[in-house]
Amino acid sequence: MPNKKRIYYFDHAATTYVDLQVKKVMEPFWCTKFANPSALYASALEVNGVLNDARRSVAQILQALPDNIIFTGGGTESDNLAVLGIARKHKLHGRHIITTKIEHHAVLHSVEQLKNEGFEVTYLEPDSQGFISPKRVFAAIRTNTILVSIMYANNEIGTVEPIADVGKEILKYRKINNTIYPYFHTDACQAAGVLELSVEKLHVDLMTLNGSKIYGPKGVGVLYKRRGAEIQPLIFGGGQEMNLRSGTENIPGIVGLAKALELAQENRLDENMRLVDLRNYFWEQVYKKIEKVRLNGPDLGNESVRLPNNLNFSILDIEGEALLLYLDAKGICCSTGSACTSTSLEPSHVLLACGLPYEYAHGSLRFTLGHCNTKADIDYVMKYLPGIVKRLREISPINLQFDPKKNTHAKIHQR
């Protein structure tokens, strides 16, 4: 990782640096092998071959067919293409969509748009740790439901959703009712480097991936789309990507994404174990050295319940942005669910959906670990964090009563 003045990077769920092996495989496609893969001369055919290799490589990891793989301009575009694409293509069958309150905005704002176009949306509530119940998905399906979109793993609190079980419930519904609906989409951007991505085992019809969370390049993503699940494109033009995503292919990006996904999946089990240990050590230290802290999201466990690299906790009586700025002054990068860093002035929709009171959400911090982090980095954070908390508590007039076991809080503090 590049470092002039040493920074301590704990925001891998926001984005990652590009792995040097990934950078290396991208290198020839900037200035040397730059031809448009749609052209007919030899150098273009070579690039076209590289594009197909990348498609095959991604398909293999997903246990899918190469023509199931659509390369896009990133995770947001893939989510938009899945949600808007299915809805607009199948609106004559029905105009009802099911999603959750804790999705990424790429999904939430897409379904908001669909509401303007006359669709109805059911937002499933998570439990206090962010889990969505497969049974409740089944119960929410109506005869006019055309799409269910549920993320594989949550970016803020790391909850790993039971996607395979949701998939089974949807298959069950289709079988009982003898229908092809609803389609099932999952946003797997956060899960891609951590969890198994077999679409066969997950029973998904569409799946979003992107490069910038798995040590690959930014501005490139994948939408897996099962053969037979028809979608309407968002971008029209030269007919690239099976007519579903026009525009000259971002070859360096696609090659980089394919390599990054390959590396991530190859190393994920060892890396998961390392990150679980580090993350758990981090939380032990926080819990030991700082009073009035509360873990947000699932109990710390392995990657089947919570992303191994995710630590999200609330520090009471102080506000997240202020914490972030003091940490930044020490070269520490992390993020918060506080309203002050959002554009809406509302705190994290994910924490609120999990039943966290506003004042807890305002004081939340998220650390997401990655390749570059070591135990020494965590010790560095713990050298400063308790002092910063003490300082901000001196400045603050708040003294909340605190029960760490409770999710909710005395009524007067609630909305």
Place this chain on the structure above:
Amino acid sequence: MSKIQKQTIHGRDGSGTAWLYSDIVKEHFFNPKNLLINGQEENYQADGMGRVGSPACGDEMVIWIKVDKKTEKIKECKWQTFGCGSAIASTSMLSVMVTEKGGMTLEKALKIKPQDIMKRLGGLPVRKIHCSVLGDKALRAAINDYFRSTGQHSRIITEGAKIVDEKLKITDHDIEEAVLEGAKTLVDVQKRLKVGVATPEAIPEIEQLIRFYSEKYYGT
């Protein structure tokens, strides 16, 4: 944490453009002036105390003042703030403004506006102003408290405008201003003011005000 931090602090406003805090903001944020450390307020003999906001809204400020009874100048202004960088910095700056040069008269202090604090801070990101500069409201509450405790009830100023959100001390003038700035719905207004977040019972009145001002200015 003793030096002014050189790093720039980035964020993004609603229109997607970047903002950053000025060096003055950072100085007051990292080295707050006139702070009354949490726990010491019980031993502090203030002449007046004012509190606005709530932790649920993301900002709460408390201001204590000591007043020279003869000259009516503010001798001391102490504070505590729960909130983001600009909330802490703006309260700190306000405390400096009312105590510098021998202290500000109550009459003048009552007239301080968020814009005055902002100017002294070298500006703030636009979307931070309404939510984080609550110090002037807390100061007016503290001065009223002083009037009350010294039996000068006739001098207590109920804000010229009507308060619609008790927790944030947001008035109908604030709503009017938000509508003039282009807010059309409750959500729009809340994006600017967070009004009604801690006091949902105020929402019907707020919605009524939005309709009233929309009709007044836009005829819709």
